[in-house]
Amino acid sequence: MVDDMNDPHRHSSLDIAVSGEEGLDLPARGQAGRRARIALLVIALLLAAGAARTIVSNLMNAHRLADTTKQNAKQYVSVVQPSPAGDNGRLVLPGTLRGYVEAPIYSRANGYVLHWYADIGAHVKQGQLLAELDTPEIDQELSQAQAQRQQAESTLALARTSFERAQQLRLRDAVSQQELDDRQGAYSQDIANVAAADANVRRLAQTKSFQRIVAPIDGVVTQRNIDIGDLVNAGNDGAGRALFTIAQADSLRLYVDVPQTYANQVAVGQHVSVAQPELPGVAFDGRITRTSQAISVATRTLQIEITLPNHDGRLLPGTYVQAALQMDPAGTMTVPGNTLLFRAQGPQVAVAGTDGKVHLKKIEIARDLGQTLEISHGLLRTDRVILNPGDSIAEGDSVVVTAGAGSPAAHSRPEPQPPQPAQSSPSRSAT
Structure with missing residues (x-):
């Protein structure tokens, strides 16, 4: 085995094998590098595309938000166009009819109602008896005043006799001038006392005459606020209402308030058309008889009085009516x-x-x-x-x-479209 390691031929074969393997790795490494660079490029492109998409999405959201904000900022409103005031130059004003003369009747004497003779709706004449009062207190006061008058007359007769006797004695110088002047003063004072007693008797007699309630004018009784046994105070202070109310309805008065804008167009004698809502299509002709000649500071209006003839009694006092005056709107x-x-x-x-x-x-x-x-x-x-x-x-x-x-x-409506002819659906062929 040592020999194998020391064998030069074996070393050369190993070197050739290693160098062959290294030569084979170089192309593979090049391909791996290219694939890595391509992957990085793709990742960069994907990141760029994502960033671009985010930017585009933000811009679109910003535009959408701006459009929505602009749309929400708009206010949707309904409008109307002004129309000229009045109906063909007529100014219509409300008002309430009044009797030409309306007389609330109060008592001038204290007492109790003994009788009443006229009820609502009765036509009465001036001076006609409406009611009678029982006035026991006034009767007693009148009797006392008459007795005081008789006392004053007796005193006056004695003073007259004394004064005449003093005058005769003064001619004979039997009394002094001072005594004569005193008797003359007493006589003059008694004359004044009798005059005062006479005035008091007349006052009470006139007050007693007010126990008879009579009509001050010709007219119709529109109110009766008393009954037998009612306590009546002088001036009706206790009840706060009139005993009777009488109105003359042959002619009626109508008071209306004309706005300051039209005040200069009102003239006495001008005709006025008066209508009652309960009588549609019926107009009554009236005439302006007088104006207040002043503008009310509180309402900025001019009060006018309109007189309407009512001989047939068709119109009733107290009725709500509308008066139409012919006016020039003058841009109103x-x-x-x-x-x-x-x-x-x-x-x-x-x-x-x-x-x-x-x-x-x-x-x-x-x-x-x-x-x-x-x-x-x-x-x-x-x-x-x-x-x-x-x-x-x-x-x-x-x-x-x-x-x-x-x-x-x-007010604009679409033009009507002509009817379209009906179209038949295509027939299907049997398969």
Whole structure:
């Protein structure tokens, strides 16, 4: 075995074998390196593609978020266009009919109701007896006043006799001038006492006459607030209501308040058409008889009085009616009440412009009708006023007008399409 290790031929064969194996490993190592580089390149490409995909996805998400934000920033609103105030230049105002003369009757004497003779709906004449009162206290006071008057007359007669006797004695210088003056003063004082007693008797007699309640005017009894046995105070202080109320209904009065915007167009003698809601299609002709000639500071209105003839009694006092005055609107517009904005700058409305932006306009309200407002200044006929604007709406906000009840788009309807002929389905051949 040692010989084999020391054999030179054996060493040369081993060297040849090793060198042959090394020569065979070089191509394999080259292929392995190329495969490694290809794998790294593929990994790099995959990483680059992933990064690019992430960047593209982020950009798309950013664009989508921007579009969504822009879309959510838009406000969808319904609009309405202002309409001219009045109906063909007519201004309709509410009012309540009153009797031409309405007389609430109070008692001027304290007592109890003894009888009443007129009930509601009765036509009475001036001076007609309506009721009688029992006034025992006034009767006693009148008797006492008459007795005091008789006392004053007796004292006056004695004073007159004394004064006349003193005058005769003074002519003979039997009494002094001072005594004569004293008797004259007493006589003058007794004359005044009798006059005062007479006045008191007349006062009580007149008060007693008020126990008869009579009608002050011709008319119809519209209220009776007493019954037999009721206690009545002078001036009706205790009850706080009139004993009777009488109204003259041959002619009626109607008081209405005209807004300041139309006050200059009202004139005495102007005809007014009056309508009662319960009588559709019936109009009553009235005439303006007088105005207050002043604008109320509290309501900024002018009160006018309209007189209506009512000889047939068709209209009743106290009826709610509507008076239509012929007026020139003079640019006054009407908008719904739910378009108003209350801001520190005063009343405003939000208008949707043609550029899709909100524009706030300051307005002047001529009259508040509850569900509608009459605007005297600040609006045009072509303005698109936003209905139910939010509290956060501001100048320059983007809005999208929807087809609401008041928008112009709501009135546009698609053209009807002609009917299409029915098409028969193709027949299938039997297979």
